[in-house]
Amino acid sequence: LIDTRGVMKVIRPPALLTAIVPGAALAASAPCDPQAVVKIPGGAHGIGFDDIGYAPQLHRITIPAGTTGNLVLMDPVTHALTVIPDVSAAPKVKSFREGTTSAIYAEGYLFASDHDPTEIVTIDPKTHAVLERTKLESGPDYVRYVARTHEIWVTEPGKAQIQAFKLADDPKPTLTPEAVIPIPGGPESLEIDDQRNRAYSNLWKNKTVEMGLITHKVLAEWPNTCKGSNGIAIDEARDHVFVACGEGKVVTLAPTENGKV
Secondary structure (H helix, E strand, O other): OEEOOOEEEEOOOHHHHHHHOOHHHHHHOOOOOOOEEEEOOOOOOOOOOOOOEEEOOOOEEEEEOEOOOOEEEEOOOOOOEEEEOOOOOOOOOOOOOOOEOOEEEEOOEEEEEEEOOEEEEEEOOOOOOEEEEEEOOOOOOOEEEEOOOOEEEEEEHHHOEEEEEEEEEOOOEEEEEEEEEEOOOOOEEEEEEOOOOEEEEEOOOOEEEEEEOOOOOEEEEEEOOOOOEEEEEEEOOOOEEEEEEOOOEEEEEEHHHOOEO
């Protein structure tokens, strides 16, 4: 877990705790202490974390470090940090939606958001060099990779849309605009299910949308019972879509049953 002051706290999983401490005692106890606290370089005055992920190919946690302008990679075992600088210029005025806030690994490269100017930044994970900057139509939120179509998708809430870019690697990694998917009332969050040829995002209030990866079209809108819709996670093996609600709950949707709660 990372707080907004730029401090990472590694928490023991509840399953591990219940194996050590009886369930009743755990329920009655205070919140568990972190196993470690990892300070993000440059984060002393606040960063504004948003989208933190994991790149299994690199065996690293990807931490777009917001207002520092850096992309930080963390070894999940040793907590050692690698800082990739100058992904974004550090803003003069600190705010949550600034710097770099989302990143993904795909086909040998890292792709990170830059809020000013509004771009996707292509990075060599070995040399840490910035290889390309691709202009966006509006400010980026989530960056995701679609393996089925060799595309990078970027949510742009300011224009209520998702931009899809074709990824090519000859002679250098290049993103070419492929399609725009209108999402009126959104989009918030984005997750890709390559197995079922689907993508999922939220509207800001009470709905989750299902999209086709090949058609670049919205296929359905499902009520998710959230007053405010936030993050999404998916379980491809069991066909579950999990939606985090701003009022403090998680809703599980079944995409194979028309988004049934």
